[in-house]
Amino acid sequence: MSGSITLEHGLMVFLVVMFLIPCGIIILVSQEAAYFPVSGExxxxxxxxxxxxxxxxxxxxxxxxxxxxxxxxxxxxxxxxxxxxxxxxxxxxxxxxxxxxxxxxxxxxxxxxxxxxxxxxxxxxxxxxxxxxxxxxxxxxxxxxxxxxxxxx
Structure with missing residues (x-):
C-alpha cells in the first residue's frame, strides 16, 4: 500500500498535531516578564x-x-x-x-x-x-x- 495513507500514518499525524498545537499556543500567548527597577516597596x-x-x-x-x-x-x-x-x-x-x-x-x-x-x-x-x-x-x-x-x- 505504498502511496496511500494508512491508519497508523493518520494516527501519527494526529498525535504530532495534538502536541504541536498546545505548544504553539503557549509560545504565542506567553510573554516574558519585563525586568526593570521597581521604585519603593x-x-x-x-x-x-x-x-x-x-x-x-x-x-x-x-x-x-x-x-x-x-x-x-x-x-x-x-x-x-x-x-x-x-x-x-x-x-x-x-x-x-x-x-x-x-x-x-x-x-x-x-x-x-x-x-x-x-x-x-x-x-x-x-x-x-x-x-x-x-x-x-x-x-x-x-x-x-x-x-x-x-x-x-
Whole structure:
C-alpha cells in the first residue's frame, strides 16, 4: 500500500498535531516578564491600597546567585487571615529567571509548600499560603505595578 495513507500514518499525524498545537499556543500567548527597577516597596504600596495591615517586616536574603536582598512581610486582614510575603531583588533578568526556574523545578509536597511566586520588575514576591484571601486582594495591585514599566527601558 505504498502511496496511500494508512491508519497508523493518520494516527501519527494526529498525535504530532495534538502536541504541536498546545505548544504553539503557549509560545504565542506567553510573554516574558519585563525586568526593570521597581521604585519603593510594592508590597507596602499594595497593602496600603487594599487596606491590609502589615504586622511585621524583616530584612531577608535568599541564598541565590544574583539576589541582592529583600524583605519578609507578615500581612493580616480584618477577618483574621494572615499571609507571609517575601520579596527579593535580583541584579539581572538572568538571575531572576534562574530563581523562577528553580522554584518551578520543585513539585508541591517535595520540600515545597503550596505557595506562589509573582514577578514585579527586578523583584520576585513569594507568597505563602497561595490560597489566602489577602493574596487575592494584593496580587492585582502587584500585577498593575509590574505592568507599569518605566518609559525608556
Amino acid at each position: 510594592p508590597v507596602v504600596d499594595a497593602a496600603n491600597l487594599t487596606g491590609i495591615t502589615i504586622t511585621s517586616v524583616k530584612a531577608t536574603h535568599w541564598n541565590l546567585t544574583g539576589s541582592s536582598g529583600g524583605k519578609t512581610y507578615v500581612l493580616a486582614d480584618t477577618n483574621g487571615n494572615t499571609l507571609t510575603l517575601s520579596t527579593q531583588t535580583f541584579e539581572s533578568a538572568e538571575a531572576r529567571d534562574a530563581a523562577i526556574r528553580l522554584y518551578n523545578s520543585h513539585p508541591v509536597g517535595r520540600g515545597k509548600p503550596v505557595s506562589s511566586l509573582h514577578i514585579v520588575g527586578q523583584q520576585l514576591v513569594y507568597a505563602n499560603p497561595a490560597n489566602s484571601p489577602i493574596l487575592e486582594k494584593i496580587v492585582p495591585v502587584l500585577k498593575e505595578k509590574a505592568r507599569a514599566v518605566p518609559t525608556g527601558t
